[in-house]
Amino acid sequence: MDTFVTVEHARRAVLDAARPMPEETVALRSAVGRTLAAPVVARGAQPPFDTSAMDGFAVRRADLGDGTGELPVAATIHAGEVPSPLPPGTAVAIMTGAPVPAGADAVVPVERATRTGDTVRFHGLPEAAAHIRHAGEWLSNGAQVLSAGSLVTPGVLGLLASVGAATVEVRRKPRVAVIATGDELVDATGTPGPGQIRDSNGPGLAAQVEAAGGDVSGPHWGRDTAEDLARVLDATAEADVLVFAGGVSMGERDLVREALDARGAEWAFWKVRQRPGKPLAFGTLDGRPVVGLPGNPVSAAVCFEVYVRPLLLAGLGRPTDRVTEPATLDAPIATPAGLHTFARVAVRRDPDGRLCASPAGAQGSHVALSLAFSDGLAHLPADWDDAPAGAVVAFERWAWW
Numbered sequence: 001m002d003t004f005v006t007v008e009h010a011r012r013a014v015l016d017a018a019r020p021m022p023e024e025t026v027a028l029r030s031a032v033g034r035t036l037a038a039p040v041v042a043r044g045a046q047p048p049f050d051t052s053a054m055d056g057f058a059v060r061r062a063d064l065g066d067g068t069g070e071l072p073v074a075a076t077i078h079a080g081e082v083p084s085p086l087p088p089g090t091a092v093a094i095m096t097g098a099p100v101p102a103g104a105d106a107v108v109p110v111e112r113a114t115r116t117g118d119t120v121r122f123h124g125l126p127e128a129a130a131h132i133r134h135a136g137e138w139l140s141n142g143a144q145v146l147s148a149g150s151l152v153t154p155g156v157l158g159l160l161a162s163v164g165a166a167t168v169e170v171r172r173k174p175r176v177a178v179i180a181t182g183d184e185l186v187d188a189t190g191t192p193g194p195g196q197i198r199d200s201n202g203p204g205l206a207a208q209v210e211a212a213g214g215d216v217s218g219p220h221w222g223r224d225t226a227e228d229l230a231r232v233l234d235a236t237a238e239a240d241v242l243v244f245a246g247g248v249s250m251g252e253r254d255l256v257r258e259a260l261d262a263r264g265a266e267w268a269f270w271k272v273r274q275r276p277g278k279p280l281a282f283g284t285l286d287g288r289p290v291v292g293l294p295g296n297p298v299s300a301a302v303c304f305e306v307y308v309r310p311l312l313l314a315g316l317g318r319p320t321d322r323v324t325e326p327a328t329l330d331a332p333i334a335t336p337a338g339l340h341t342f343a344r345v346a347v348r349r350d351p352d353g354r355l356c357a358s359p360a361g362a363q364g365s366h367v368a369l370s371l372a373f374s375d376g377l378a379h380l381p382a383d384w385d386d387a388p389a390g391a392v393v394a395f396e397r398w399a400w401w
C-alpha cells in the first residue's frame with residue numbers, strides 16, 4: 001500500500017478501481033437522472049413530415065404573382081390532420097404544427113395576409129419554403145441522437161420521448177453502503193446524552209450518494225469494536241461500494257481499516273497530502289471499492305465530492321473531469337505547505353465580471369457551517385505555503401444539485 005500520497009495519485013487510484021455498472025432497461029418516465037448505457041438512435045425522422053411553423057396560409061408561390069393578389073381559401077388544416085394536396089390557384093388555412101399539403105411551397109403568416117370570408121389577400125411574396133419545417137430537417141431516421149454515458153436530464157428525457165424511446169437502456173445505480181462509525185453517535189433525530197453527538201455524516205453522505213446518482217444502503221452505524229464492524233460488513237455484502245466515515249485515523253478505537261483487513265481488503269493508499277481529509281483510506285474488498293472517510297464532517301463531505309462522486313460517475317460511464325474556473329481570493333486562506341487545501345468558499349462576481357471567492361467561515365474540519373454556506377471548493381495547491389488576498393485559485397463549484 002502507498003502511504004501519504006498526493007491528491008493526483010489518490011484520484012487516479014480511486015478511478016482505477018471503478019467498475020462499470022451493469023445495464024438495465026427502464027421505462028422512459030423513470031429514466032430521468034439515470035445514465036445511458038447505450039447510444040440512442042432516432043426511430044423516425046424529426047420533424048416526421050413537412051410541418052407549418054406558423055398559423056397562416058399554405059400557398060404555391062407561383063400562384064401569388066407579385067404577392068399582393070387574392071386567392072380562394074380551399075380548406076383549413078389543423079395539427080393532427082392529414083391534408084389533401086393543395087388545389088392549384090388556391091390557398092389553405094394552416095395551423096402551426098399541421099402537415100403542409102403536397103404542392104405548397106411556402107406558408108404566409110396570418111399577420112401578412114387579410115382574410116375576408118373565403119378569400120385571402122396577401123401583403124407580399126413569401127420567400128421560397130418560408131415557415132415550412134421540412135421532414136428530417138433536424139434529425140434523420142436512424143441517426144444517433146445521444147451517446148452512451150449521457151445523463152438523462154429533463155431536456156434529454158423530452159428528446160428521448162420525441163424519438164420514440166419508450167424504454168431506455170441505463171446503467172444500474174451503484175448500491176452504496178454508507179456506514180457511520182463511532183460510539184459517540186446517536187441518531188440525528190435523537191437526543192445526545194453526555195459525551196454523545198448526533199450523527200451528521202450518515203444523513204449527509206446518504207444525500208451525497210443520491211445526488212451523485214447512487215442508491216443508498218443505510219446509513220448503517222458501526223460501533224468502535226471489531227465485532228460490530230464485522231456485523232456491519234456482513235449487513236452490507238450486497239453493496240457495490242462501501243463508504244465508511246470515522247475511525248480511520250490513529251486513535252485506539254479507529255478500527256475500520258483493521259476490520260477490513262480481517263476480511264482481506266487490499267489498500268491502495270492511506271493518507272493523502274490534503275486538508276481536510278488527510279487520513280483518507282481507499283482500497284477494495286472482494287473487488288468492491290471501499291472508502292474510509294475521515295470522521296470530521298467537513299472532511300467526510302469534501303472527500304466524498306473529490307473522490308467518491310467521481311468513482312460513482314466512472315462506474316456509470318459519465319465524465320469525471322474536474323470543472324474549475326479561476327477565482328480571485330477576497331481574503332487570505334491559511335494553507336499548510338505540502339498539503340493541497342480544499343477551502344470552502346462562497347463566490348460572487350465583482351463589477352468587472354471577475355469571479356471572487358471568500359472563505360465560507362472558519363475552515364476547521366469540524367465546522368459544518370462551511371459546507372452549508374459555500375458554493376464550492378477553492379483548490380490551494382500543495383506547493384503553496386500561503387494563499388493571500390488577490391491570489392487566483394481554481395474554483396470548483398459543488399456539483400451536488
Ligand SMILES: Nc1nc2c(c(=O)[nH]1)N[C@H]1C(S)=C(S)[C@@H](COP(=O)(O)OP(=O)(O)OC[C@H]3O[C@@H](n4cnc5c(N)ncnc54)[C@H](O)[C@@H]3O)O[C@H]1N2
Pocket residue numbers: 180181182184185197198199200201202245246247248249250251254277278279293294295296297299365
Ligand atoms: N494523532 C492523530 N490524531 C488525529 C490525526 C492524526 O493524523 N494523528 N488526524 C486528525 C484528522 S486530520 C482527522 S480528519 C481525524 C479523523 O479521524 P477519524 O476518521 O478516525 O474519525 P473519528 O476519530 O471517528 O472522528 C473524528 C471527529 O469526527 C466526529 N464524527 C465522527 N463521525 C461523525 C458523525 N457520523 N457525525 C458527526 N460527527 C462525527 C467525531 O466525533 C470526532 O470529533 O482524526 C484526527 N486525529
Ligand code: MOO
Pocket residue numbers: 274275276277278279294296299365366
Ligand atoms: O485532515 Mo482532517 O480532515 O483535517 O480534520
